Amino acid sequence: MNTDQFLVKSALKHLEKASFTWQTPSNIALVKYWGKSNPQIAKNASISFTLNNCHTITTIDFVKKEISDEAEFNLFFEGKEKEEFKPKIAEFFRRVQEYCPYILEYKMIINSENSFPHSSGIASSASGLSAIAMCLMSLEKELNADVSAEFVNKKASFLARLGSGSASRSIEGPIVVWGKHPKIEGSSNLFGVKFPYKVHPFFENYQDVILLVDKGEKQVSSTIGHNLMMNHPYAEGRFSQANQNLTKMSKILQEGNREEFINLVESEALTLHAMMLTSNPYFILMKPNTLEIINKIWEYRQENESNICFTLDAGANVHVLFPENEKENVLQFIDNQLSSFCDKNQYIMDSIGLGAKNI
Numbered sequence: 001m002n003t004d005q006f007l008v009k010s011a012l013k014h015l016e017k018a019s020f021t022w023q024t025p026s027n028i029a030l031v032k033y034w035g036k037s038n039p040q041i042a043k044n045a046s047i048s049f050t051l052n053n054c055h056t057i058t059t060i061d062f063v064k065k066e067i068s069d070e071a072e073f074n075l076f077f078e079g080k081e082k083e084e085f086k087p088k089i090a091e092f093f094r095r096v097q098e099y100c101p102y103i104l105e106y107k108m109i110i111n112s113e114n115s116f117p118h119s120s121g122i123a124s125s126a127s128g129l130s131a132i133a134m135c136l137m138s139l140e141k142e143l144n145a146d147v148s149a150e151f152v153n154k155k156a157s158f159l160a161r162l163g164s165g166s167a168s169r170s171i172e173g174p175i176v177v178w179g180k181h182p183k184i185e186g187s188s189n190l191f192g193v194k195f196p197y198k199v200h201p202f203f204e205n206y207q208d209v210i211l212l213v214d215k216g217e218k219q220v221s222s223t224i225g226h227n228l229m230m231n232h233p234y235a236e237g238r239f240s241q242a243n244q245n246l247t248k249m250s251k252i253l254q255e256g257n258r259e260e261f262i263n264l265v266e267s268e269a270l271t272l273h274a275m276m277l278t279s280n281p282y283f284i285l286m287k288p289n290t291l292e293i294i295n296k297i298w299e300y301r302q303e304n305e306s307n308i309c310f311t312l313d314a315g316a317n318v319h320v321l322f323p324e325n326e327k328e329n330v331l332q333f334i335d336n337q338l339s340s341f342c343d344k345n346q347y348i349m350d351s352i353g354l355g356a357k358n359i
């Protein structure tokens with residue numbers, strides 16, 4: 001794999017201090033990444049909608065210092081120093097320092113906040129790590145004027161992936177593929193790429209309402225879940241199915257076949273959870289209300305000839321996906337029939353977004 005392209009080869013400018021702020025989004029996978037090998041290489045290609053409202057805003061202040069062996073940083077989350085988040089970020093810096101050696105020459109003060117409640121069960125690693133990756137790339141661009149905007153995004157996705165696989169899909173939008181796939185031109189195991197084909201207007205401004213079924217800490221982290229795919233009896237079948245599903249999804253997104261979209265998205269969500277049910281040790285991340293909601297969505301779709309469908313990530317929350325022209329009716333349905341299954345009746349309204357923003 002050609003990781004050489006991400007090494008810093010030219011001499012860098014001297015810069016005493018700098019500060020950058022990035023807003024980067026969360027994303028929701030349509031074909032799921034579940035199972036990886038070292039170093040953070042997915043076992044199958046995945047594709048996601050980039051979100052808009054669910055995002056992280058991160059500022060990093062860089063102050064020049066003597067070079068050290070390990071990255072030095074302070075981490076503030078919503079204004080408070082967060083020791084418990086530090087090990088994951090320290091590990092991220094260890095993984096990227098080969099590609100960003102300049103971070104060892106700066107003290108980094110990281111200030112981060114999420115637009116969604118921290119304990120909402122929404123994975124913040126995708127938006128959180130992509131925001132840090134963009135700040136690092138802003139510094140790299142200051143230090144080396146030859147770095148192009150295209151390279152900034154590519155390397156930011158590469159770096160973000162080393163922190164959290166799905167974070168590689170949170171740099172650009174509206175639709176991103178991560179993982180080498182024969183039917184997706186330019187795709188790579190190392191970074192996410194924008195879906196390279198024209199998308200059918202049916203998917204324009206597609207909506208995602210996230211129903212907050214369970215805001216508690218997950219019982220099994222994604223990292224443990226990915227590892228349980230190692231000796232999983234259905235692993236090989238799953239990885240090849242996901243790659244075939246990506247071929248199908250690419251065609252669906254270009255041609256706008258609604259029934260096929262609904263069928264594939266829901267099947268991917270349930271297959272992801274089927275992998276959890278059939279791991280050893282086995283685990284269940286859905287809650288009774290997750291199933292109540294799924295059944296209500298199926299009923300509503302049939303009765304109203306709607307294009308609504310659901311997907312899940314590694315948790316109990318339900319993402320309700322639908323085209324913009326159904327917004328009014330679906331929001332009414334959610335208020336009347338689904339919100340009562342949510343923790344404190346809470347949900348988040350979101351839609352497809354365009355990726356990282358410098359602010």
Ligand code: DP6
Nearest residue numbers: 029032033164165166222223313314
């Ligand atoms: C179910 O990207 O959170 O959301 O690489 O270990 O950080 P790590 O895992 P992570 O896994 C996400 C899994 C998923 C599916 C997906 O987003 O594709």
